[in-house]
Structure formats: C-alpha cells, structure tokens
Amino acid sequence: MNTFQLACFLAVSETLNFARAAQRMNITQPAVTHQIRSLEEELNTKLFRRTTRSVELTEAGRLFLHDANGMMTIAMRAKKRFEDPATGEICELSVGCHGYTHLFSLHEPLRQLAQSYPNLHPRLQVVPYDFLYRILEEEHVDVILSFQENAAKKVPGIYVELEKTPMVCVTTRPQALEGEGPLSLEQLRGQRLVLGDPRKAPRSLAQTQAQLLGERAPGELFFGESPEAVITLVKAGFGLALMPRLLAPPDPELVLRPLAGVEPLSFGMYYKTLKGNPVLRRFVELMRLQYAEMQ
Template identity: 30%
Template sequence: MELRHLRYFVAVAEELHFGRAASRLFIVQPSLSQQIRQMEEELGFPLLKRTKRSVELTDAGRVFFVSAQNILAQVQEAKRAALRAYRGEVGRLVVGYISSSTYDLLPAMLRAYRERFPHVEVALRELTTPTQVKALEENELQIGLMRLPISTPLVNVEVVRREPIVCVLPEEHPLAARKRIAMPMLAHEPFVLQSRQHGGGYYVQLMKLCLSAGFSPNVVQEVTETHTIVGLVAAGIGISLVPQSIRNIRSEGIVYRELEGTATMTEIALAWRRDAQHSAIVQNFLTVARETIMRM
C-alpha cells in the first residue's frame, strides 16, 4: 500500500462519489475504482458499500478514514519540517568566537541572524583561535569567528575586520606621555601576552613584530584571553600589544598608544568547514554576517 492509495481513499470517503473523487484527483473513474478495490483486497475487508446510486463507508471504512487522514496530515507536516530544515530555517548552529569579537562584531551578527531565523537554536562557545580550528576540524563547530593567521586545509576563512595593533600600558608609564611609540622603545619592557598555545598565529605575528624591531619580548605573564591582558596591565604587571578593538574595554589606569611607522594589521575572520558548502544553516549565517559587515 502506498500513500497515493490513502489519498485516493480519502478523496472517495470525503466525496462519497467516485466520479467527483476521480475529477478531484485528475484520474479516470475506472482507474480509481480499481485502486480502491485492490486496497480492500490487500486489507482483507471492505471499506465502502457500493450501490448503483450511492457510496457509503463501512464501519471499518470510517475507522480507516480517520487514520488515513491523520497519516496524510503527518506526512505533510514532515514534508514542511524537512523543507524548513533544508532551507536552514530550523536546526542548531554552533558558533565559536574569540572574546574580542564580542565588542561589536558578534552581537551585530547574532542580532541580525536571530531576527531572520528565529527558530534556529544558536549555541555559542567562547574559544581561543587554535581551539576553534581544532573544533572545526572535528565537526564540533559550524562557524568560527577567530583571529588570523591560521593554517588548515579543512577550513575556509573570510576576513571581516582588519585593524592595527596598538600598545596598551599603565597610564603612569613614561611612554604614556607619547602620542606614538616606536617599537624599539619596548625592548626592555615586561610584556603580558597570550601564550603561544592560546594565541596561535597572532602570537607568532607579535613575535615577528618584536624581532623586526630588534628584540625578543620579555614575557612576564601569559594569559588565555586578550581581555585579561587589560586588567593585568592596569595592575602594573607589564605592557602589551593588542588589537585596536580592545580599546572598547573601559578600564581605569591604562592608555592605548599607536605604534610609529606603517601600522601592523591583524585580522578577524569568519571560518567554516570547506565541506559545509551545501549546509543551508551555515550558508545562511554567512550571508547574514556579510550583510551585517556591509552595514557597520
């Protein structure tokens, strides 16, 4: 028995007339009569009482009619639900992000996405860039918002922000009186930085920046997240080099100063698995994120 047989029977049961039911189904009446007869033979009992002038449901037919309607309704609901999932309108999206993206990028993207796709459950994971890369490779994340550079063949990236690296230092520091600071002036300063494990490619970028200025930084304290750096600098532990967006962290006792010369830029990017090109839920988020960036 197929779904079409149920549709045929329901049409006859609703119309109680083979001719009208056949017209409604766009098939010829003899074919419809034959299909119903075959279904009754398969079931082993009659569903309809037929005379030359009328068609009536048997007791078994009335029970079967209700069940057939329910089955067809469930099939339609399943089809609608599957279509919504296919379009990325329902489901679950796991998004990883670095802390510095929460100042404006991530909130703007999430607000726009939730307005357009309110029935998608969004699970957020605050993770360092290396941890996000690993989670994407292992299919534990669908979207990452991370700081470049990264290196993995399984992940696509798209830059959403480029910003200069600036120096953060205690406000009473002698260099705080300067509008801009030359990198060699930091050669003998104590540094507070993310560890190589947590900073990933950004840590390597900072090391290269220092080495190009003729020194290796004296790291006195390593941290996991960039926002922790600000508090430790305010406490007088040392100075640091941070993305300009960190200025959004308001903290007493610190100042931010640009570096002399050509600005060294750092980039934040969206990341997703290369094999997610056919995932509507991922592609929808990327579309909304791109539109959000265009408006910022």
C-alpha cells in the same frame, strides 16, 4: 558509550571530585567510579589523573571534554524535539572561537538571524586555541571566528575577512608613554611587558613580542593566559601589553597607542562550505554587513 557515562564524566570534570559528582548525580560514589572506569576502558585511555588528594583531567580527558559536551547537547536537543514536536524543526547554528571577547560582536547578527529563522538555536563554543580548527574540521561547529593564519598553517576551511585590525600598545594613564601617535618597538624596550601566550597569538603578534624580549630579566615579564587576563595585569600596573586593537576593551583607564611598522592583522571567519546551509550563509552575510558598518 551512553549518556549516563557522559553525564558522570562531565560531573567529575566540573567538580574535580568524585564524591561531589556523586552528590550532583544523586548516586553513590562507587557508581560514578564504575562509570568512569568503563568509559576509560571503552576509549582505551585515562581521562582523569587521580591521587589521594586531587583529581585532574589528563590531556586525553581535556580533548574528550569537548566531545562529551557536544554529544550531550545533541542528545538533549533530540529528546526535547520529540517531546514537543509541535514546536517545529529546530534550526541550529554553531559558532566557535577561542576567546570570550569574540562573542561580543555576535548579538546583533544573531538577533537579525532569529527574525528570519524563529526556531533558531545558536550554540556558542569557547574552546582552547589548539582545538579551534579541529572542531571545524570534524564539523562540530559551522563556523569559527579567528585571526587569519599564515599560509604555512593548513586550515580546513574557507576564510572570509571581516576587518583589518592594527596592533596597539595598551597601557594605563599613569604608565602612558610620552608623546602622541605611533610608537616604535625601540621606544618599548625599557618597559615591563605583559605577554599573552604565544601559542594562542596570531603569528605576527608572537613575532613582535619576541623582538621585545631581548635580554630582559624574568622579573620584567608577566604572562596572561587570555586577553582578559593580560588587560587585568596592565590595569593593575604590572606593565604594558601588545595586542590587536579588536581585543582591547573600551575602557577610560586604558591608553591605546598604535605600533609603527607593524602590519594590521586580518580577523574573520572560517567555514567549510555554505552549500546546503542557508542559515550559515545568512549569518556570514550579517557578520560582513555589521563589520562593514563599523569601519
């Protein structure tokens, strides 16, 4: 396996077209095809599903995509380091999460961290929920941001809580339910729902959504792949949504009503160890300070 093979794989992954990938790489299409086939032979798996009209990643290809990006980043960083050794040792910190919303809390801790480590090079990775704990276990990242998993799920890391966030009902002003204060689940039973993917949701949120499904007709349910997609459908008037308040953006068009009888969710960080990693230790301290000031 070499970086040229990885570059070809990434080009095809991004374009989903061998001809356009060849143009981007400034090589012939047969050369791209050859590199992909040799990579598939080495990995002993198919990375792409190809027909006469389309190209798409296989499940194995989606799994390998993260690895390929990581290997290319490391290779380019190593090359750059030796091209200009006078710049000093690069200080790396890799943070993983499964939603872009989680990234919005990082800018101030990273700014302060860079004051202590001028050669800091943060790497922020947004990956599918199913891969989040895998990249921590395989040490592709130093720390991940996530809601706390229940005790039944084995997570390869130490958990540090940053905040308790309540579950809220998110509606638009025209849709807003009558009254004020917390809502009971019973009050929501006649409403159309916008649901997130239960496989990507904290366990308590998935259980709460399940309680509301009942005998609902399919036409009363709408689905969003991400919190951002769910909010978009709510603002478009398709229904109301349940989500942790942490994920609900500040928006004058939205009304957030707390849910009665639903425990707040714990949001925080998982990491494997702080030993021998002063940069991560300081980052954890800064994140805890920031969330403490927000409460």
